[in-house]
Amino acid sequence: MLNLPQPYLLFLGDTTEASYAKTAFGLRDWARDLCVGELSCAGGTVSTGLPRLTPNEACARGARAMVIGVANSGGLILGSWIPSLVDALQAGLDLISGMHAKLEDVPELKTTAAQLGRRLIDVRRPPRNIPIASGRRRTGKRLLTVGTDCAIGKKYTALALTRGFEARGIDVDFRATGQTGILIAGGGIPMDAVVSDFEAGAAEMLSPDAPPGHWDVIEGQGSLFHPAYAAVSLGLLHGSQPDVIVVCHERARASIIGLPEYSLPDIGETIDLTLRLGRLTNPAIRCAGISLNTSGMQEDDARRLLADESARLGLPAADPMRGSEEFERLMDACLA
Amino acid sequence: MLNLPQPYLLFLGDTTEASYAKTAFGLRDWARDLCVGELSCAGGTVSTGLPRLTPNEACARGARAMVIGVANSGGLILGSWIPSLVDALQAGLDLISGMHAKLEDVPELKTTAAQLGRRLIDVRRPPRNIPIASGRRRTGKRLLTVGTDCAIGKKYTALALTRGFEARGIDVDFRATGQTGILIAGGGIPMDAVVSDFEAGAAEMLSPDAPPGHWDVIEGQGSLFHPAYAAVSLGLLHGSQPDVIVVCHERARASIIGLPEYSLPDIGETIDLTLRLGRLTNPAIRCAGISLNTSGMQEDDARRLLADESARLGLPAADPMRGSEEFERLMDACLA
Numbered sequence: 278m279l280n281l282p283q284p285y286l287l288f289l290g291d292t293t294e295a296s297y298a299k300t301a302f303g304l305r306d307w308a309r310d311l312c313v314g315e316l317s318c319a320g321g322t323v324s325t326g327l328p329r330l331t332p333n334e335a336c337a338r339g340a341r342a343m344v345i346g347v348a349n350s351g352g353l354i355l356g357s358w359i360p361s362l363v364d365a366l367q368a369g370l371d372l373i374s375g376m377h378a379k380l381e382d383v384p385e386l387k388t389t390a391a392q393l394g395r396r397l398i399d400v401r402r403p404p405r406n407i408p409i410a411s412g413r414r415r416t417g418k419r420l421l422t423v424g425t426d427c428a429i430g431k432k433y434t435a436l437a438l439t440r441g442f443e444a445r446g447i448d449v450d451f452r453a454t455g456q457t458g459i460l461i462a463g464g465g466i467p468m469d470a471v472v473s474d475f476e477a478g479a480a481e482m483l484s485p486d487a488p489p490g491h492w493d494v495i496e497g498q499g500s501l502f503h504p505a506y507a508a509v510s511l512g513l514l515h516g517s518q519p520d521v522i523v524v525c526h527e528r529a530r531a532s533i534i535g536l537p538e539y540s541l542p543d544i545g546e547t548i549d550l551t552l553r554l555g556r557l558t559n560p561a562i563r564c565a566g567i568s569l570n571t572s573g574m575q576e577d578d579a580r581r582l583l584a585d586e587s588a589r590l591g592l593p594a595a596d597p598m599r600g601s602e603e604f605e606r607l608m609d610a611c612l613a
Numbered sequence: 614m615l616n617l618p619q620p621y622l623l624f625l626g627d628t629t630e631a632s633y634a635k636t637a638f639g640l641r642d643w644a645r646d647l648c649v650g651e652l653s654c655a656g657g658t659v660s661t662g663l664p665r666l667t668p669n670e671a672c673a674r675g676a677r678a679m680v681i682g683v684a685n686s687g688g689l690i691l692g693s694w695i696p697s698l699v700d701a702l703q704a705g706l707d708l709i710s711g712m713h714a715k716l717e718d719v720p721e722l723k724t725t726a727a728q729l730g731r732r733l734i735d736v737r738r739p740p741r742n743i744p745i746a747s748g749r750r751r752t753g754k755r756l757l758t759v760g761t762d763c764a765i766g767k768k769y770t771a772l773a774l775t776r777g778f779e780a781r782g783i784d785v786d787f788r789a790t791g792q793t794g795i796l797i798a799g800g801g802i803p804m805d806a807v808v809s810d811f812e813a814g815a816a817e818m819l820s821p822d823a824p825p826g827h828w829d830v831i832e833g834q835g836s837l838f839h840p841a842y843a844a845v846s847l848g849l850l851h852g853s854q855p856d857v858i859v860v861c862h863e864r865a866r867a868s869i870i871g872l873p874e875y876s877l878p879d880i881g882e883t884i885d886l887t888l889r890l891g892r893l894t895n896p897a898i899r900c901a902g903i904s905l906n907t908s909g910m911q912e913d914d915a916r917r918l919l920a921d922e923s924a925r926l927g928l929p930a931a932d933p934m935r936g937s938e939e940f941e942r943l944m945d946a947c948l949a
Contacts, residue, residue, distance in 0.1 A: 350745050351744065351745050352810075377808075377810065408687065409686050409687050409841050410840050410841035411840075411841075411872075412840030412841065412872055412874070412875060468809070469808070469809055469810035470808055470809075470810065471808065471809055472713075472805070472806055472807065472808055472809070473804070473805055473806075473807055473808070473809040473812045473844050473845045473848060474688075474713065474805035474806065474841075474842065474845060476809045476844040476845075477840060477841050477842075477843070477844060478841060501890075502893060504746050504747075504748030504813060504851050504852075504893060504894050505745050505746035505747075505748065505810075505813050505814060505851075506810065506813075507813070507847050507848070507851055507890075507893070508809050508812040508813060508844040508845065508847050508848030508851070509809045509810060509812075509844065511843050511844050511847045512809060512843070512844030515840050515841075515843055515844070516840075536747075536748055538748070539748060539893075550889070553886070554837075554843075557838060557840060557843070557875075558840050
């Protein structure tokens, strides 16, 4: 488990696409009390709606660390971000990153942090001594969220299901698999940073044997239909051996994020392929329903879409961010 | 590319199961002129049939390095091997390993090698700066060998096809993806040691754009049906974007190696799932035929089995280690 300096100032870099700022949005939505404000560099157009603060202002409001709240393809710490990161250290903040690149590998940050006695904390470090997966069936119940694409609602859905299960008095743990989830939960395994031979083993380690009535709700990663990240998704699926999957989708998205030549898969195809692959380690795997991202839609339109999709697929369909009857039905199906 | 001290003494440890000594057998079969002999510890029962030599005897015959010729689940350097490894250093040999564990992380080896001026060479180190896969279609032709299990003939088949293509005057490269292949070829990427987010990107890097008539014959890894290693197989499949797959199988094997509760998949199911997943990055992917490991069978029985399987599946079936008409037909189908 991590022991992170909190609360946070959220750093948005020069991001112009909201889907790349999912760490910042995730913290705002699921750990609002840990966030004092946001900071962008020149060129950045994305905002979380939190107060825009300089590092000095954030310190004055009690912030103890600045979190890099954006992710890019490759997980790089960009040169254009460095002046803002140095500013934050000088203002008195530690730095927290979930990028593949490590803060301490940037000489300017390492030197400045050492001079000032600040911490550089990388949460995208998998544990040591991950075993090779055994394929052995574990006790307890597991739910995995699965996506038609990256950045489509797998973490939000897992967090909403965890809260919903808790509200019903169920013994449940949220199992974080990415940097944002880890920052929210205070623990987990960054699955995309695990060496591929150990990927399924890391997933087995993340959701150990548990009492029969206990649920692990596991945050999905990537997509089986993403040409770069499907290996992560498959290792997580096999090692998690879920009893239940919930498929996450966004109707407005036509193609895989950043790859216009790759069209988004159909929900039915996603269910079918996930169950086919998942049966290897859990022959009883089933799909309980659909989590649809309807952000930007009018309430009536959204509810009509959910009803239509539910009828078309013969499964409950809900948007966890709208919380409603539909979401209760989705939870019923998960727990059935 | 590597520059390895050669020839080799092959170290077999205390291995009692031939399938775990595939590095030693691979070098014997595909780089016989690089191997002067073999060495086991107490308890070891596997032999390559090469002369059994002490490190001193191997040095006297010209050996310059001892290669760890065995792999275990997890890629560990066992404590029981250390005395033999130290002996080899003292006799004048460098050490070469393809294990996940690094030779230099064993204090006794690091100290002894430093004292004596010997090299500790780990070939299971992926290159730095592997990109995230782009999914972009590359020029040139690619063939990937695919297995129903690990250690079932994917490397042998790829090497045999490479030699067969060369004999036909085709412009071809063998692309090594595991430690043994890398030791044979002198280069390649150890795909199972790559961080999972970069797995498909590493496969893209391994077989770059090439002239239209050029073939890359890519050594497969793991199996989509192995509960620990399927992530490696899927990343390699997506990044390789093969035009052609050849499915490798061993009739005598009933269950996944080391996991008796996981039965081996059917060949037809393996073809179907591989093509379904492979279409993501190459819609024109096809299966050219089957490579059957018939070792231990009489020649007549083996040829009858190959004929039966070929008829059953409607595809050429050959055992590359028997080289014959069947193998020529398999190559014809690959190149069709």
